Amino acid sequence: MKTVLEAKQWIFELLTQSNIRSVISGNIYKDKRPSGSKKEDVVINDISMDNSFLQDGVFNVNCYVPMLSVSLNGVTQYMPDTNRQLVIAQAVSPVFQNIFRPQFNLTVESHKTFEEEAEKANYINFRINLKAYN
Numbered sequence: 001m002k003t004v005l006e007a008k009q010w011i012f013e014l015l016t017q018s019n020i021r022s023v024i025s026g027n028i029y030k031d032k033r034p035s036g037s038k039k040e041d042v043v044i045n046d047i048s049m050d051n052s053f054l055q056d057g058v059f060n061v062n063c064y065v066p067m068l069s070v071s072l073n074g075v076t077q078y079m080p081d082t083n084r085q086l087v088i089a090q091a092v093s094p095v096f097q098n099i100f101r102p103q104f105n106l107t108v109e110s111h112k113t114f115e116e117e118a119e120k121a122n123y124i125n126f127r128i129n130l131k132a133y134n
Contacts, residue, residue, distance in 0.1 A: 001051055009030075012044055037064070043064070049130075054132075058127065062125050063124040064119075067121060105131050
């Protein structure tokens with residue numbers, strides 16, 4: 001049986017072996033990003049992984065992008081940096097295409113953007129489905 005820790009490590013290795021670090025201003029983390037980070041970070045976390053013979057796991061890869069500070073009519077507002085979101089999404093998405101390994105395979109189940117208002121950031125969430133072989 002594989003654990004969520006092993007599966008998270010596989011996803012981490014796929015990302016660290018790619019060119020993602022040259023695209024983002026921050027780093028790649030498991031579980032959470034540093035408190036107060038104002039950088040473009042990638043964070044991998046787990047949702048679940050069952051114990052069947054062909055284990056089924058669900059993971060999130062969240063790509064954080066700080067919002068832009070914009071002054072409109074003398075009022076500072078924070079807006080999504082859609083240009084950076086697109087660049088990062090285009091770099092991350094191919095990392096998870098056609099992944100078939102002896103221990104596992106994975107696919108992108110869905111992707112969506114979210115706002116993290118307290119951090120003045122948005123993130124692109126890639127929901128990953130991973131199948132692990134026992």
